[in-house]
Amino acid sequence: MAVLTAVLSDTQRRTLQAVCDTVVPAVPAADGDSDVMRDYLGRAASDFAISEQIEGLMAQAMPPEQLQGFAELLDGLAQHDFANLPLEVRTQILHDVAASSHEARLGVMALRNLTFLFFYGLVDEQARNPNWEAIRYPGPISAPPSPEEAPKTITVLAVEGDEQTVTADVCVVGSGAGGGVIAAELQKAGKSVLVLEMGGYRNEADFKQLELPGLLELYLGGGLIGSEDGSISIFAGSTLGGGTVVNYMNCLRTPERVRREWAEHGIDGIDQPGYDRHIDAVMQRISATDEATTQNRQHKKMIKALDEVGFAHRAIVRNVDPSCDDPRVCGYCFAGCQKGCKQSTLKTFLQDASDAGAAVVVGCHADRILLADGRATGVEATVTRSDGSQTKLTVDAPTVVVACGSIESPALLLRSGIGGPAVGKHLRLHPASIVTGIYEEPIEAWIGQIQSEVSDHFAGCEGEFGFLIESVGAMPAVHAAGIPWRDGEHHKRELARMFAHHAPFLSVARDHGEGEVVLDPHGQPVVRWSLSDEADRRLLVQANVELAKLHYAIGAPEIRTLHAEELVWYRDSDEPFEEFVTRIEQAPYGPAEITIFTAHQMGSCRMGRDPADSVADGRGALHDVEGVWIGDASAFPTAPGVNPMVSIMSLAHRTAGEIILSRSS
Numbered sequence: 001m002a003v004l005t006a007v008l009s010d011t012q013r014r015t016l017q018a019v020c021d022t023v024v025p026a027v028p029a030a031d032g033d034s035d036v037m038r039d040y041l042g043r044a045a046s047d048f049a050i051s052e053q054i055e056g057l058m059a060q061a062m063p064p065e066q067l068q069g070f071a072e073l074l075d076g077l078a079q080h081d082f083a084n085l086p087l088e089v090r091t092q093i094l095h096d097v098a099a100s101s102h103e104a105r106l107g108v109m110a111l112r113n114l115t116f117l118f119f120y121g122l123v124d125e126q127a128r129n130p131n132w133e134a135i136r137y138p139g140p141i142s143a144p145p146s147p148e149e150a151p152k153t154i155t156v157l158a159v160e161g162d163e164q165t166v167t168a169d170v171c172v173v174g175s176g177a178g179g180g181v182i183a184a185e186l187q188k189a190g191k192s193v194l195v196l197e198m199g200g201y202r203n204e205a206d207f208k209q210l211e212l213p214g215l216l217e218l219y220l221g222g223g224l225i226g227s228e229d230g231s232i233s234i235f236a237g238s239t240l241g242g243g244t245v246v247n248y249m250n251c252l253r254t255p256e257r258v259r260r261e262w263a264e265h266g267i268d269g270i271d272q273p274g275y276d277r278h279i280d281a282v283m284q285r286i287s288a289t290d291e292a293t294t295q296n297r298q299h300k301k302m303i304k305a306l307d308e309v310g311f312a313h314r315a316i317v318r319n320v321d322p323s324c325d326d327p328r329v330c331g332y333c334f335a336g337c338q339k340g341c342k343q344s345t346l347k348t349f350l351q352d353a354s355d356a357g358a359a360v361v362v363g364c365h366a367d368r369i370l371l372a373d374g375r376a377t378g379v380e381a382t383v384t385r386s387d388g389s390q391t392k393l394t395v396d397a398p399t400v401v402v403a404c405g406s407i408e409s410p411a412l413l414l415r416s417g418i419g420g421p422a423v424g425k426h427l428r429l430h431p432a433s434i435v436t437g438i439y440e441e442p443i444e445a446w447i448g449q450i451q452s453e454v455s456d457h458f459a460g461c462e463g464e465f466g467f468l469i470e471s472v473g474a475m476p477a478v479h480a481a482g483i484p485w486r487d488g489e490h491h492k493r494e495l496a497r498m499f500a501h502h503a504p505f506l507s508v509a510r511d512h513g514e515g516e517v518v519l520d521p522h523g524q525p526v527v528r529w530s531l532s533d534e535a536d537r538r539l540l541v542q543a544n545v546e547l548a549k550l551h552y553a554i555g556a557p558e559i560r561t562l563h564a565e566e567l568v569w570y571r572d573s574d575e576p577f578e579e580f581v582t583r584i585e586q587a588p589y590g591p592a593e594i595t596i597f598t599a600h601q602m603g604s605c606r607m608g609r610d611p612a613d614s615v616a617d618g619r620g621a622l623h624d625v626e627g628v629w630i631g632d633a634s635a636f637p638t639a640p641g642v643n644p645m646v647s648i649m650s651l652a653h654r655t656a657g658e659i660i661l662s663r664s665s
């Protein structure tokens with residue numbers, strides 16, 4: 001997987017190995033443990049050379065300041081002669097160091113989660129990991145089709161040499177939900193479109209149903225990024241097709257009340273029936289249907305619980321080709337759909353764009369937008385090939401569409417010095433939280449459609465704000481990171497006991513507060529977000545309580561939140577459930593105290609009337625520079641409160657029309 005490049009001293013390297021072997025140590029089995037359990041307990045992180053993998057990742061992807069932080073953490077541990085201490089002492093030291101400062105806590109957590117990522121994610125030539133048997137995870141259940149069976153059909157422009165210049169009418173930066181739609185609509189309208197995509201071109205033939213390569217190859221920052229203070233983990237797609245390739249296909253129309261709110265922000269007509277044509281066009285092209293929606297075990301549990309307490313719910317509409325939809329493999333679609341039934345932009349709008357004559361450049365990072373006399377003249381980008389060689393690409397284009405997702409779009413504008421004072425502000429994240437029930441019967445939450453039911457019972461529980469109730473699938477390393485780490489043996493045993501039996505219930509909140517994207521000294525985005533807004537905090541606490549009550553209503557023997565300090569209730573304990581609810585209400589919800597995550601980033605280059613408070617006007621065009629348009633979720637004036645793909649695509653569909661109408665395009 002990661003190639004080892006030395007960035008640590010020998011002592012730091014030895015200490016890192018000892019940290020990994022403390023997080024996942026080899027420990028003796030007890031009487032009564034099965035042979036499978038004995039082997040699992042007997043494996044340490046060093047049996048998988050995990051510290052080398054982590055050092056490889058550090059060398060490849062970590063900015064110098066972050067690397068320096070880890071080096072200091074390891075130096076501090078080395079002062080205790082950490083590598084030569086017994087396991088129990090090392091375990092206690094890791095707890096003490098994590099308690100010593102917020103930075104140390106984040107550092108220890110990051111090393112712990114990376115160790116889990118490799119221990120449960122690395123595979124051999126047969127795509128197997130020996131630890132899966134003990135946690136009863138089958139791993140991939142089918143091989144990808146061959147490249148001949150699943151050919152790549154989107155036209156990719158080959159870029160060669162040290163420098164190259166290409167000309168187009170429109171340069172679309174980012175190929176996800178928004179970028180794909182705009183590329184198709186403009187190319188079909190007769191413009192020549194060039195799409196720049198930072199990720200690679202991967203399709204069914206590359207989708208291995210594996211967590212580790214899935215995250216590293218298809219997600220922004222390898223799925224390992226979060227807000228600066230560790231308050232929230234960030235998941236976004238980064239591959240040709242963007243988030244639409246890895247997402248859960250939940251197609252929800254923009255709610256009427258949100259359309260009214262966005263009209264007040266200056267998106268004229270979005271609250272009128274005429275706007276429905278944009279939503280309808282998108283829903284039709286991505287084949288949104290509930291025809292193929294089926295329920296797996298965790299969703300059946302959720303439905304039973306919602307019925308039990310009397311909350312309305314409905315099957316979701318998914319963007320799927322029902323003729324090839326195969327629920328057996330849908331649980332792996334966080335790493336791409338091997339069957340090709342997911343109607344991502346790869347299968348729809350990007351393909352349309354390509355068929356009409358557009359081209360894409362992959363592995364292509366847009367560095368900045370080029371300007372002359374207050375208007376766009378193109379994009380300067382860097383293309384990086386798999387051998388590490390690079391080309392400086394200049395795209396001469398009078399129209400530039402910024403659609404890099406809500407973390408990277410503001411970064412591109414900030415690097416270019418355009419967009420005005422609101423660039424990066426008003427970031428919305430739909431903070432999400434999980435409460436799991438551990439059931440006696442196997443749930444095997446990796447089987448079946450990854451998302452298939454939704455309840456909006458609490459969508460308006462705080463006035464215009466609230467949360468949706470949904471469910472998700474399961475991945476071993478991500479799940480391992482959510483189990484409180486007391487010591488290495490306890491963690492292994494808990495994962496083995498729970499993984500196949502847990503049903504995750506999910507809350508997705510409409511955020512009232514907001515975060516911000518700023519640039520680090522290297523021009524890369526830094527996300528500032530914390531649970532500082534009182535309404536958002538109340539929603540998160542209430543969501544944890546309500547999800548726990550759902551598990552309780554259907555008799556879950558054990559209920560767990562994702563707090564770092566274990567927060568669990570056992571039905572066979574003496575504790576009344578009401579006391580557990582009180583413990584949830586009184587628990588800490590600060591950075592690194594509970595796992596909160598976002599798969600929906602929005603609003604950081606928002607549309608609006610006021611240039612002081614928004615980046616683009618009501619058409620999607622930048623207030624301060626001609627020829628630059630915002631085409632992705634970052635254009636949202638506020639959070640929609642529903643899974644956003646359809647809202648992004650339909651707003652992009654409208655923006656494409658505005659670009660065609662504009663005199664300057």
Ligand SMILES: Cc1cc2nc3c(=O)[nH]c(=O)nc-3n(C[C@H](O)[C@H](O)[C@H](O)COP(=O)(O)OP(=O)(O)OC[C@H]3O[C@@H](n4cnc5c(N)ncnc54)[C@H](O)[C@@H]3O)c2cc1C
Pocket residue numbers: 173174175176177178179196197198199235236237238239240241242243244246247248249250251252334364365366367403404405406408409412451599600601631632633634642643644645646648
């Ligand atoms: C795991 C997961 C599950 C989800 N499930 C659902 C769901 O069920 N329903 C739903 O509605 N939504 C879902 N979403 C959210 C949805 O997929 C995203 O909100 C949506 O894809 C965002 O669209 P976008 O156009 O803003 O950006 P993206 O789709 O993220 O596309 C941005 C693209 O720009 C590229 N890029 C970034 N920077 C640069 C640069 N400088 N140069 C060139 N290229 C760049 C990125 O690599 C990326 O491919 C999910 C998201 C995730 C991660």
